[in-house]
Amino acid sequence: MPVITLTIDDELISGREGETLLQVIKEHGISLPTLCHMEGLSERGGCRLCIVEVAGSPRPLPACTTPAREGMVVRTRSERLENYRRMLVELMLAERNHYCAVCVSIGHCELQRVAAEMGVDHVRYEYLSPKLTMDLSHERFGLDHNRCILCTRCVRVCDEIEGVHTWDISGRGVKSRIIADLNRSWRESGTCTSCGKCVQVCPTGALFLKGAVVGEMVKDPTMLARVLEGREKKEWEG
Amino acid sequence: MELIGSGRLRLATVWLGGCSGCHMSFLDLDEYLLELSQAADLVYGPFVDAKEFPAGVDVALVEGAVTNRANLAMAGIIRQRSRTVISFGDCAITGNVTAMRNLLTVAETLDPFRCDGEASPAFDYAAVPQLLPRALPLHQVIPVDGYIPGCPPGPDRIRAAIECMLRGEPVHLAPGMLTFG
Ligand code: SF4
Ligand code: SF4
Ligand code: SF4
Ligand code: FES
Numbered sequence: 449m450p451v452i453t454l455t456i457d458d459e460l461i462s463g464r465e466g467e468t469l470l471q472v473i474k475e476h477g478i479s480l481p482t483l484c485h486m487e488g489l490s491e492r493g494g495c496r497l498c499i500v501e502v503a504g505s506p507r508p509l510p511a512c513t514t515p516a517r518e519g520m521v522v523r524t525r526s527e528r529l530e531n532y533r534r535m536l537v538e539l540m541l542a543e544r545n546h547y548c549a550v551c552v553s554i555g556h557c558e559l560q561r562v563a564a565e566m567g568v569d570h571v572r573y574e575y576l577s578p579k580l581t582m583d584l585s586h587e588r589f590g591l592d593h594n595r596c597i598l599c600t601r602c603v604r605v606c607d608e609i610e611g612v613h614t615w616d617i618s619g620r621g622v623k624s625r626i627i628a629d630l631n632r633s634w635r636e637s638g639t640c641t642s643c644g645k646c647v648q649v650c651p652t653g654a655l656f657l658k659g660a661v662v663g664e665m666v667k668d669p670t671m672l673a674r675v676l677e678g679r680e681k682k683e684w685e686g
Numbered sequence: 687m688e689l690i691g692s693g694r695l696r697l698a699t700v701w702l703g704g705c706s707g708c709h710m711s712f713l714d715l716d717e718y719l720l721e722l723s724q725a726a727d728l729v730y731g732p733f734v735d736a737k738e739f740p741a742g743v744d745v746a747l748v749e750g751a752v753t754n755r756a757n758l759a760m761a762g763i764i765r766q767r768s769r770t771v772i773s774f775g776d777c778a779i780t781g782n783v784t785a786m787r788n789l790l791t792v793a794e795t796l797d798p799f800r801c802d803g804e805a806s807p808a809f810d811y812a813a814v815p816q817l818l819p820r821a822l823p824l825h826q827v828i829p830v831d832g833y834i835p836g837c838p839p840g841p842d843r844i845r846a847a848i849e850c851m852l853r854g855e856p857v858h859l860a861p862g863m864l865t866f867g
Contacts, residue, residue: 541780545789548867549782549837555867564864569833570779570825577788577820 454520463516470498470511478524481533481562483651484599485512488672489608492600496536497562500524508532530566537563542573543622544580545594552592552665553653559597576622583628585635588658589647591626596654598624602646609675614640626654645671695852696744699731699774700764702757703784703821704750706732708775711838712747718845725852741767745851747774747834751784752822756815765828772847772857776837776866778824783837785821792817832857835866 449464456473463472468491473480483495493513500511503521508529511522523529540559548554580593598617603626607613614637618627628637647655648671656665678684701709709732715722729743730736739760746768752761765771776782787795795817824830834847834857843863850857 545786546780546866547782547786548865549776551867555865560865560867563866564861567861567864569835569859569864570773570823570830574826575781575785575788575823577785579789 452516452518454516454518454522456522457524465516465518467516468512469500469502469509469514469516469520469522472516473500473511473522473524480511480524481565482512483558483562483597484601486601486605486649486672488676489601489604489649492604495540495597495599497533499529499532501526501529534566534568537566537568538571538573540597541568541571542575543578544596545575545577547594550662551595551653552656552660552662553595553667554663556663556666557653558651578622583634584658585633586640586642586658587635588642589634589644590656590658591634592654592656593625594654595652596626597652598626599651601649601651602626602655605645605649605672606640609672610641610643610645612639612641615646645675648672695726696729696740696742697726698729698739698743698746698764698768699733700739700746700748700750700760701732702748702750702760702778702824703753704775704777705783706749707838708747708749708777709733711775711836711841712844714841715845716841718841722848726848739763739767743768745770745772747772748778748824749774751777751781752818752824752827753784753787754815754817758818758827761824761827770831770851771824771828772832772834772851773824773830774834774844775839776835779833779835780866781821781823782866785823788820792819834859835864837867839863 449466451462452465453460453462456476461476470480470485481497483497484492485498491512493510496510498511499508501523502509541563548560582593583591600617603615603617606615614628616627617624618631619625628634629639634640647657648668653665699709699712728734729740746764748764748771752758773779777784781788832847834843836843843859846859846863847857
């Protein structure tokens, strides 16, 4: 792949054509906060935490869905970016019901970690406190809409890796909900193979193993990489 | 911070709509409490026999959400009489467990406590403060100067925050000390 050169945080660096800005930035050792991005899944550009400033664009662009191009001038940190990122995390916390103290994922939650790293010590917005349900119909797994941030990692892993596309999003805006098949309970879903991939990639306490109590839901961040590597090497073909 | 009065920090702690876990964690400061007693006077709090929130407080650590009328009145008094107000723990900062009732209306929240499903309220509101429509984080009611997250915040966080205040600096905690829950 042809090599391209771009300026990131005042430094000239090189990348390969076809890479996203996020890939180039990470290869260069700069860390950006991300929540919807996951190595091995298609990019969604939904959480907007990876926003960067690109010369010529009046508004910040998500690094994960912006292709790296020759000559780009990019800034990954600025007061404006930090400010927007912090607002985004605060809005995620305000939109549903995040009671970390009683959450299955406390201590292992990506949203919680990202918020702390950004210095979010309180939320400026009014909590919406929507009355949301849980789907505990599946034999082994549970879905708690109260903790979902709509990153769609579950939707993508089920569609792109497991290949069955059980999950989707219904509704718009704050009314958006993760649904199984055409809005059935998880147990009644005709497609779910109970592989558990969605549970492992979910960054929050929204998808969990039944029986996990407060703080017990530890996700396996290497699961997806192992599956992809195994497929690459045809480990399971017989 | 220029200290009012004797040059010692006049410290108050307040227990609003919380479970007192933050105060228990405060006691977990163990021997640091002795050091703290050299630099500060605890002028009000659940551990102190003072009936009224005094004037001229340097720092007030406030535990709990603002969930009823008494909390609301107290929040106003705290703000009036304190130079620095710190939200102490998740309930004060986010509403947390106290605010779980916000998914329901006040009537729905109180229903299980009514006698035999009778319409007459089990609570005598002359004695029990009336619930606000929603339990609120302290900073939605009065201006707040600093935050100590955690449910409860560990003694390391409380100590780090107190040390900031003793140095006269705003409360600033490292990311590792900022997680909710
Ligand atoms: S999902 Fe994360 S941020 Fe939400 S309540 Fe659980 S631990 Fe807290
Ligand atoms: S368990 Fe597997 S098949 Fe079922 S919804 Fe999750 S990813 Fe899809
Ligand atoms: S359930 Fe989890 S993985 Fe799926 S959209 Fe919600 S937060 Fe993301
Ligand atoms: S990681 Fe780029 S928008 Fe979410």
